[in-house]
Amino acid sequence: MELARAVRDGELDLPLPGAGRTAQRWRALAAVARVDPVLGRMAEAHTDALAILAELGGPPPEPGQVWGVWAAEPPQPVLTATRDGDGGWILEGVKPWCSGASSSTHALVTARVGEMRPLFAVDLGHPGVSPVPDTWPAVGMAASDSGSVAFDAVEAVQVGPDDGYLHRPGFWHGAIGVAAAWFGGACGVADALAARAGRADAHQLAHLGAVSAALAGARWSLEQAAAEVDADPARDVQATAMAVRAVVEAAATLTLDRVGRALGAGPLCSDAAHAARVADLTVYLRQSHAERDLAELGRVGVPLWS
Incomplete structure (x- = not known):
């Protein structure tokens, strides 16, 4: 399923x-990522952008538009927004970590306005938008084309209030959507081991059992989180989201390790699709901030088991 075609066909x-x-929603994202983690990552971003536009009252997307969400804010490089003479906004600078830099038609982009980081909708067909060459030399997730993009006097429309992107219930809904895509990618890696179950030895079956348990727990955590979100969409689910992401990340990491130990180097060297899936998922999981996220979960989510 190629992204532009999937968007065009309503998939x-x-x-x-x-x-x-x-x-x-999250099962659909997982299903895409199970086939192709790169496509799952792009589909998650596109569908998250549509949800953000709906939540914050942004310009309604038109049929066939492919959206990205470019919200990374490292110290450098910097993208700034300034008012133009007509009350609109102009973007100048460089934005890093832009998935779909060359293939998206539109993007939601954070930019600096003083100490704030408002969100802006941008038509990437503007002549001032240009992907920066050689800024995505990745192996895993290479096809996500997540390099930097330069903006030169690019017109933009602000979406929501200045702090609207981060301070809204849907921010954490989207964070769980990413975990759903991680889960799908892990299922795709596990499929290579499950396909050998009929001729597996005892050690391989033990690995498969461990993977099955971990992925079952991840699936149940996603389903429980979905029920919580639907029961009260306005509720702050930061703790739930961070816990789900930790559970899914741990399950996916275990899956990568156990499948590799069970099957050895063979499929990594002879099965191009499996090798790409492993490399892509390994990079995709690093969208988590690892121990920093766990420390934040310890601060905001105690005790989730009560």
């Missing part, structure tokens, strides 16, 4: 989070 017209069918 990514998913239920909005919190609208009563959140589990269906």
